[in-house]
Every structure is written in C-alpha cells, then in structure tokens.
Amino acid sequence: MRSSFPLFPDSASTHAGTVDAIFIIWSLVSIFFTALIAGLIVYFMARYRRRHSEEVGANEEVSVWLEIAWSVIPLAICLAMFVWGTRSFFDLYRPPADAVEYTAIGRQWMWKIQHPEGQREIDTLHVPVGQSIKMKLASEDVIHSFYIPAFRIKQDAVPGRYTSIWFRASKPGVYHLFCAEYCGAEHSRMIGSVIVMEPRDYQNWLAGGSAGKSMVASGGDLFQSLACVTCHRAGATGRLARGPALEGVFGSPVKLVDGRTVIADDNYVRESILNPTAKVVAGWDPVMPTFQGQVTEEQLSQLIAYVRSLGPIGSAPAGGTGGTPAGTTTADSPSAATTPQTAGPGAPQ
Amino acid sequence: MNTTAAAPPVTTTAETAFRRPNYLNAAYGVRSWLLTRDHKRIAILYLISVTTFFAIGSLFALLIRLELLTPEGDLFQPDTYNRLFTMHGVVMVFFFLIPAIPAVLGNFLVPLMIGAKDLAFPKLNLASWYVYNLGGIFTLWAIIHGGVDTGWTFYTPFSTHYSNTYVIATALGIFINGFSTIFTGLNFIVTIHRMRAPGLTWFRLPLFIWATYATSVIIVLGTPVIAITLLLVAVEKTFHLGIFDPALGGDPVLFQHMFWFYSHPAVYIMILPAMGVESELIAAFARKRIVGYKVVAFASIAIAVLGFLVWGHHMFVAGESIYAATIFSVLSMLVAIPSAVKVFNWTATLYQGSISFQTPMLYALGFIGLFTLGGLTGVMVATLGFDVHVHDTYFVVAHFHYIMVGGTIMGYLGGLHYWWPKISGKLYPAFLSKLAALLVFVGFNLTFFPQFILGYLGMPRRYWSYPPEFQVLNVLSTAGASILGVGYLLPLCYFIWSMRYGKDSGDNPWGAVGLEWDTTSPPPTENFYTTPVVTHGPYEYNREEVHNRMSQEVTLG
Numbered sequence: 001m002r003s004s005f006p007l008f009p010d011s012a013s014t015h016a017g018t019v020d021a022i023f024i025i026w027s028l029v030s031i032f033f034t035a036l037i038a039g040l041i042v043y044f045m046a047r048y049r050r051r052h053s054e055e056v057g058a059n060e061e062v063s064v065w066l067e068i069a070w071s072v073i074p075l076a077i078c079l080a081m082f083v084w085g086t087r088s089f090f091d092l093y094r095p096p097a098d099a100v101e102y103t104a105i106g107r108q109w110m111w112k113i114q115h116p117e118g119q120r121e122i123d124t125l126h127v128p129v130g131q132s133i134k135m136k137l138a139s140e141d142v143i144h145s146f147y148i149p150a151f152r153i154k155q156d157a158v159p160g161r162y163t164s165i166w167f168r169a170s171k172p173g174v175y176h177l178f179c180a181e182y183c184g185a186e187h188s189r190m191i192g193s194v195i196v197m198e199p200r201d202y203q204n205w206l207a208g209g210s211a212g213k214s215m216v217a218s219g220g221d222l223f224q225s226l227a228c229v230t231c232h233r234a235g236a237t238g239r240l241a242r243g244p245a246l247e248g249v250f251g252s253p254v255k256l257v258d259g260r261t262v263i264a265d266d267n268y269v270r271e272s273i274l275n276p277t278a279k280v281v282a283g284w285d286p287v288m289p290t291f292q293g294q295v296t297e298e299q300l301s302q303l304i305a306y307v308r309s310l311g312p313i314g315s316a317p318a319g320g321t322g323g324t325p326a327g328t329t330t331a332d333s334p335s336a337a338t339t340p341q342t343a344g345p346g347a348p349q
Numbered sequence: 350m351n352t353t354a355a356a357p358p359v360t361t362t363a364e365t366a367f368r369r370p371n372y373l374n375a376a377y378g379v380r381s382w383l384l385t386r387d388h389k390r391i392a393i394l395y396l397i398s399v400t401t402f403f404a405i406g407s408l409f410a411l412l413i414r415l416e417l418l419t420p421e422g423d424l425f426q427p428d429t430y431n432r433l434f435t436m437h438g439v440v441m442v443f444f445f446l447i448p449a450i451p452a453v454l455g456n457f458l459v460p461l462m463i464g465a466k467d468l469a470f471p472k473l474n475l476a477s478w479y480v481y482n483l484g485g486i487f488t489l490w491a492i493i494h495g496g497v498d499t500g501w502t503f504y505t506p507f508s509t510h511y512s513n514t515y516v517i518a519t520a521l522g523i524f525i526n527g528f529s530t531i532f533t534g535l536n537f538i539v540t541i542h543r544m545r546a547p548g549l550t551w552f553r554l555p556l557f558i559w560a561t562y563a564t565s566v567i568i569v570l571g572t573p574v575i576a577i578t579l580l581l582v583a584v585e586k587t588f589h590l591g592i593f594d595p596a597l598g599g600d601p602v603l604f605q606h607m608f609w610f611y612s613h614p615a616v617y618i619m620i621l622p623a624m625g626v627e628s629e630l631i632a633a634f635a636r637k638r639i640v641g642y643k644v645v646a647f648a649s650i651a652i653a654v655l656g657f658l659v660w661g662h663h664m665f666v667a668g669e670s671i672y673a674a675t676i677f678s679v680l681s682m683l684v685a686i687p688s689a690v691k692v693f694n695w696t697a698t699l700y701q702g703s704i705s706f707q708t709p710m711l712y713a714l715g716f717i718g719l720f721t722l723g724g725l726t727g728v729m730v731a732t733l734g735f736d737v738h739v740h741d742t743y744f745v746v747a748h749f750h751y752i753m754v755g756g757t758i759m760g761y762l763g764g765l766h767y768w769w770p771k772i773s774g775k776l777y778p779a780f781l782s783k784l785a786a787l788l789v790f791v792g793f794n795l796t797f798f799p800q801f802i803l804g805y806l807g808m809p810r811r812y813w814s815y816p817p818e819f820q821v822l823n824v825l826s827t828a829g830a831s832i833l834g835v836g837y838l839l840p841l842c843y844f845i846w847s848m849r850y851g852k853d854s855g856d857n858p859w860g861a862v863g864l865e866w867d868t869t870s871p872p873p874t875e876n877f878y879t880t881p882v883v884t885h886g887p888y889e890y891n892r893e894e895v896h897n898r899m900s901q902e903v904t905l906g
C-alpha cells in the first residue's frame with residue numbers, strides 16, 4: 001500500500017485530517033506570501049533597475065497605514081493559526097472516556113508494547129479500527145519518541161515518568177512506527193509497524209496470541225508477591241495495619257503531610273512505589289519501602305493498572321483480585337478490564 | 350554621511366592605491382598578525398579560522414548526504430554516522446554560524462561604521478580570537494580521537510550516562526568557545542555606546558550596528574547559561590551527581606529547558622547580524638533609505654527580547670505541560686512578526702529605488718526568498734498540533750537550515766562580497782561570483798526543499814538508514830548538496846585569487862554611502878585620517894556630495 005515515491009503521507013487516524021488541514025491551509029498562505037514578495041521583487045527589479053551610474057533612489061517613506069497593515073495582518077493570521085493548532089493539540093492530550101490504555105516502553109533499541117488484555121509485542125502494535133487508545137509511554141534508559149506518522153502523533157518517552165498521547169485509528173493497514181528522538185547507535189532501527197485491523201480481525205488476533213494475563217491480573221499478582229498486601233489490605237480484623245487503603249485512590253485527590261493536595265495519577269502512583277518518601281500521605285508514617293530496582297518498567301505499569309482498577313472499599317477490583325488467583329484474560333471485552341475510572345487528566349503527565 | 354575628513358585624493362589606479370599606507374601593508378610578518386590589536390586584522394584572523402571550521406563542518410555534511418543516498422546504511426557504521434551529524438552540528442553552530450558575521454564582518458565594520466579608531470578593548474578582541482581557537486582545538490582533539498555521538502543538542506541522560514564518546518572534551522571546547530563570543534559581544538556593546546563619532550546619534554546608526562548591538566546583548570545574557578549547562582553535564586558525568594539523570598534523581602527535561610534557553614536565542618545570534626547585513630545591502634544597491642528605519646531597528650531589539658521567551662517550543666512533545674506549551678506557542682508566533690515586518694520593509698525599499706544587480710545584491714535577494722520560506726515554516730512548527738507531527742523530522746531540519754543556512758550564510762556571503770573591496774581593496778570576477786550566487790541559491794533549495802516533504806511524510810531526523818520510499822527525495826537532496834558545495838568553493842577560490850590578481854577596486858566601488866566608505870579601501874590602521882563628524886542619517890543618497898561620488902562606481906560585470 002506504500003507507494004515507492006509518495007509525496008503525501010497516509011492518513012489513518014481521526015486526528016490526521018486536522019493536521020493535514022493545518023498543513024494545507026498554511027502551505028497556501030505561505031505560497032501566497034512567498035509569491036507576493038517574489039512578485040514584488042521581480043517587478044521592482046524590472047521597473048526600477050538602475051539606468052545610469054549616477055542615479056539614486058527616491059527618498060520616499062511608505063505610509064504609516066501600510067506599515068501597520070503589514071504588521072497586523074500577519075499577526076492576525078498567526079493568531080488564527082495558533083488557536084487552531086492549540087485546539088488540536090489539547091485534543092491529543094484529552095483522551096475520550098472510553099479510551100483503552102496500552103503501554104509502550106522504550107529501551108535501546110526497541111518498543112515493548114503491552115495490551116490491556118496482557119498481549120505483549122515488540123516493535124509491532126496491533127490496534128482495532130475505531131477504538132480510542134491511550135498510549136502510556138515510559139522509557140527504561142534514554143529518551144525515545146513514539147511516532148506514528150500516519151496518525152500524525154508523536155510523544156517522547158522520558159525515563160522516570162509517564163507521558164501519554166491518544167489516537168483513534170480510522171483505516172486498516174500497515175503503518176510505520178518510528179523512534180523520533182535520537183537515542184544512540186541503533187536509533188534508526190528502532191522502528192516497527194502499526195497494524196490497524198477491523199475489530200473482528202483484532203479479536204481473532206487477540207484470541208490467537210499467547211493467552212497472557214491481563215495487565216490488571218498481572219498487577220494483582222505482583223501486589224501479592226511483593227507483599228504490598230501486608231500493608232495495604234485490611235487484615236482479618238478489618239483494620240488496616242500499616243498503610244492506607246488503595247481502593248478508590250486513583251484519580252482522586254490525596255492529602256499529603258505537608259498540607260498539599262495532589263491528584264493520584266499515573267505519575268503519582270509511580271512515585272509512591274519508587275520513591276515513597278517524596279510525597280507522604282497525611283496521617284501515615286513514611287514506612288513504605290522503596291521498590292526502586294525491584295520492579296521493571298513493565299511490572300510497574302501492571303501494578304499501576306491494578307491500583308487503578310481498585311474501586312472504592314468493598315467493591316471487587318475490576319480485573320484481577322489481588323491475592324486471589326487472577327481472573328482470566330478478558331479477551332472478548334477489551335475495554336472492560338481497564339476502563340479508567342476517571343477520564344485521563346488533561347495534562348500530559 | 351558626511352565627513353570632514355581630508356582624505357588623500359581618491360585614486361583608482363592600482364599602483365598608487367595599493368601603495369597607500371593601509372592596515373594590510375602597515376606591517377609584515379607573522380608576528381605582526383598574531384600580536385595585532387587592529388580590529389581589521391583580527392577580523393581577517395577570524396575569517397581564516399571560521400572558514401577552516403566551515404570547511405570541516407561542510408565535509409561532515411557531505412559525508413552525511415552521501416550515506417543518505419541509499420536507504421540502507423551502507424557507507425558507514427551507525428556509530429560513525431551518529432558522530433558525523435553530531436560533529437556537523439557542533440562545528441557549524443558553535444564554530445561557524447554563531448561567530449561568522451559578528452567576528453568577521455562585525456569586527457571589521459563596527460569601528461568603521463561608527464567612525465572609531467578601533468573597538469573599545471583591542472586586547473580583549475585579540476584574546477577572543479585565541480580563546481576561540483583554543484575551544485576549537487579542544488573540539489578538534491575530540492573529533493580526531495573519535496568524536497561525539499550525542500547530537501549537537503547533548504540530550505540527557507544519553508549524553509551523561511549512555512554515550513561513551515568524547516562528550517566532556519567537546520563540551521569543554523564549546524564552553525571555552527563561549528567566552529570568546531562573550532568577549533566579542535561585550536566589546537561591541539561598549540564600543541557602540543562609547544565610541545560613536547561626533548554627531549552619530551543612535552538613530553543615525555546603520556542598521557547593521559543595531560543588529561550587532563541586539564546580537565551582542567543576547568550573547569552576553571545567553572551564553573553563560575549554555576556554559577553552565579554544559580558544565581553541569583560534565584559534573585554529572587564525572588561525579589555521578591543527579592542533576593539531569595532520573596536514575597540519580599535528576600530531571601532530563603530540565604536539561605532541555607536549560608539547553609534551549611540559550612540555544613533558541615542562539616538562533617537569533619545567527620540570524621540578526623545577517624538581517625543587519627541585509628539592510629546594508631538593500632540600501633546600497635537600491636540607493637535608498639531603508640523604509641521604516643526605526644521599525645527595522647526596533648524589530649531587532651524586539652526579536653532579541655522575545656527570543657528569550659520561546660525556548661519551550663522545542664519541547665512540545667517532550668513532556669512539558671500543555672499550558673506551558675500554549676504560552677510558548679503564542680510567543681513564538683509573536684516573534685515571527687518583527688521578522689515579517691523586516692521582510693516587508695526590505696521589499697518596500699526597492700520601490701522607487703535605483704536597483705543594480707551586482708553580486709552582493711543577488712545574495713541579498715536570495716536571502717529574502719530563503720528567509721521568507723524559513724520564517725513561514727517557522728510559524729508552522731510553532732503551531733502546536735502541527736508540530737506534534739513534524740517535530741524531530743526532516744521538516745524541522747529543513748526549516749532551520751532555511752533560517753541558518755539560507756539566512757545566515759546568504760547574509761554572510763552577501764556581506765563578504767559587499768565589503769570585500771573594503772577589506773582587500775580588490776575586485777573579484779563578476780561572472781564567476783554571480784554564477785556562485787546562483788549555484789548557492791539553486792543548490793540550497795534543491796538540498797533542503799525536498800526535506801520539507803520528507804519530514805511531512807514522517808522521516809525522522811538523525812536516521813542512518815530509512816524506509817525505501819524516502820529514497821527519491823533523499824537523492825535530490827544529496828544532488829543539491831553537491832551543487833551547494835561548488836557554490837561555496839567558488840568564492841573561496843576567487844577571493845584568494847583576487848588578493849593577488851584582482852583589479853583594484855578604488856575606495857568605493859559601489860558608490861555607497863556609510864562611514865566605512867568615507868575612508869580609503871583598504872582603510873589605514875587608524876581607520877580615518879581625521880575623525881568624521883556626522884550630520885545626518887545613514888542612507889542619505891539624495892545629496893549633492895553623494896551624487897559627485899557616484900561616478901566612481903565600478904561595475905563588476
């Protein structure tokens with residue numbers, strides 16, 4: 001489907017049209033101004049070419065109005081561009097409520113991708129057409145950048161934090177996946193494919209793959225094996241022993257000992273696990289040990305998926321159940337396991 | 350401008366002209382050059398150094414373009430390729446584009462244009478040249494021993510933790526080089542404030558001086574930040590302190606903030622002086638006052654100020670908050686306006702001018718074309734939703750080459766061709782020089798225009814191999830680069846040739862006004878025979894005295 005000498009990229013996401021429109025309109029504006037200036041120059045060159053060596057130019061000044069016009073008109077055009085571009089940009093970071101979260105972890109020099117259902121892929125990303133997908137990005141080493149030209153989206157994967165971007169594929173096909181941020185020797189080989197499928201084909205693909213555990217279920221297992229439960233789950237008495245309940249925490253405000261209130265988002269939970277003393281919950285002693293070095297990036301995102309899936313106390317976790325053998329892969333309802341309880345926060349984290 | 354100078358009778362015969370005492374024949378021997386304090390001789394020293402680095406940087410570019418002829422990485426190993434584009438960027442940005450116009454043309458012209466005998470601190474000026482070369486030697490040492498592979502942007506944690514190439518040596522080279530830039534900037538600021546000829550008020554200054562002044566302010570305020578940033582990289586790398594490295598508790602995005610806080614204004618360090626040259630060329634070859642003189646002058650200042658507030662536009666997808674991104678986007682749009690205004694003013698200056706098409710004017714016209722395209726695409730990449738797609742692709746590569754190569758180098762070459770008779774007292778061949786200007790223009794567009802398309806198609810920058818469907822455009826680009834290379838070699842040859850065999854230029858071959866043309870060419874060591882007294886603005890062509898000297902004009906072709 002790729003022509004051997006394309007001049008315009010494939011458009012395969014709902015977002016691509018907006019970017020193309022900005023591009024085309026602004027190209028027309030550019031052509032207009034370039035032609036205007038070039039035309040004037042050529043005309044003046046012909047009209048006012050020096051006839052004899054003693055000739056000098058007139059000492060004419062242009063009118064103030066002209067001076068104002070050529071400041072204000074470009075300004076107005078630029079501001080219009082700005083508004084348009086900013087709106088499309090904000091859209092990219094405000095995933096719709098039904099967006100499903102996929103994780104992509106960059107490392108020198110590959111993309112490790114995990115589907116909510118647990119499927120893992122390297123340098124390949126299968127997605128269904130029409131589904132909103134939020135890509136949560138992390139890096140294990142240097143900065144990489146997750147780039148799908150056909151979707152017109154790109155976001156850096158920065159070590160030590162999560163970033164995200166979302167898209168909705170609109171046309172089945174095979175598209176490039178690139179790393180756009182220079183990351184060392186094999187940077188130009190950190191490329192892969194995005195395979196956009198009809199939903200039914202996607203389900204078949206999911207079913208055919210190795211039946212791993214869902215993100216949430218794997219997270220639940222980790223919650224057990226890393227002994228998070230010992231502090232974060234009520235004992236037989238129903239009293240929490242050493243740590244706060246995590247039910248209903250994700251997405252809601254948390255009061256800290258220093259008086260601040262923060263929203264418990266991906267980066268907050270990440271920090272709670274890797275660097276617990278950085279933000280201590282009000283009313284608790286900072287006894288939680290750090291898990292830095294004990295969990296991989298992938299496990300971390302599974303743990304977070306699990307924490308997010310925990311409803312308010314009393315309700316069963318949506319996906320796996322921490323401690324009890326985890327639920328089976330929910331292959332036929334891809335979004336059920338991971339629909340965030342709250343729509344993603346507006347800002348890239 | 351009017352001088353009361355009683356210059357020796359103007360003469361156009363080669364013999365007498367060249368035997369007149371001037372800064373070139375004032376003293377002979379290597380010592381007289383290496384220990385000189387004459388700003389004009391220091392400019393020549395800089396010309397030699399800067400040209401050397403330009404040649405080295407171009408060689409790297411050539412090798413990059415050769416590798417990209419084919420989709421497979423077949424000419425070099427990826428490690429080698431990564432070093433090539435890194436060294437290309439480092440050498441071109443820090444050792445050519447930033448110093449080129451200020452250190453060569455600025456050094457030569459600032460005192461001449463303001464009617465001074467020299468810069469305020471001649472020794473500091475000479476020191477700056479030595480410091481520049483010291484920084485250059487550090488960097489060359491790093492290159493010879495294997496180079497660096499971080500990209501000229503040195504992003505952490507790659508540079509601090511993962512690259513085991515000569516990061517510290519190169520960073521040190523740039524650090525040292527920064528001081529030479531600061532010396533030059535300081536010197537210009539003090540000189541322009543304190544040493545203007547009697548009657549030369551701020552609004553009688555040539556626009557090149559305004560641009561140089563604005564540039565100097567950016568240099569003095571901005572350069573320390575890059576120095577500190579690179580120092581912190583060296584500290585983190587040596588002592589494993591967590592500043593930028595997340596594994597040590599640092600913040601990699603902080604590096605990007607600090608880096609671009611300098612490196613965005615650095616773009617204006619490169620382009621503002623070229624804009625200054627442009628104003629001089631347009632005025633001289635249209636024989637007309639620049640339309641909206643004050644607007645153009647203040648536009649330089651506006652660009653310098655706003656230029657410090659837009660660094661975040663390099664980080665729209667780097668994880669910066671979308672609200673910060675919004676502010677950086679709108680400020681970047683604003684900084685485009687003074688640039689657009691300048692383009693309109695230059696164009697309007699041609700109206701009712703007396704336009705001649707000598708070689709420098711060809712560069713000036715080329716500059717307008719390339720700079721306009723660079724600026725328009727600059728607004729595109731400042732547009733948030735659009736930049737997400739093209740950031741870190743060849744679109745951005747094309748955009749900044751239009752500004753930095755299309756703008757700065759066109760300005761630099763145009764300026765060199767314009768003031769060459771002033772510098773050397775000689776003329777260069779007309780046909781060859783016009784051919785070179787044409788080759789540069791055509792070669793440049795063929796090299797970089799396809800890269801806009803490549804970028805929109807999605808080809809990321811810094812790729813050593815690429816998917817085959819990008820090949821045709823890459824081949825075009827490489828073809829263009831070869832033409833561009835010839836276009837750059839020609840002036841090198843005929844400038845050197847002209848020093849010995851060129852026709853004598855007379856004092857004012859263009860019939861231009863400006864204090865620098867009121868003295869002999871080449872000027873005497875003390876620049877003026879008597880201190881000029883200035884009674885009017887810089888581009889007054891409609892005066893009796895001016896008319897009389899038009900007959901001196903020499904037509905190159």
Ligand SMILES: [Cu+2]
Binds near residue numbers: 144145179188190
């Ligand atoms: Cu990469």
Ligand SMILES: [Cu+2]
Binds near residue numbers: 613616659660662663
């Ligand atoms: Cu910038």
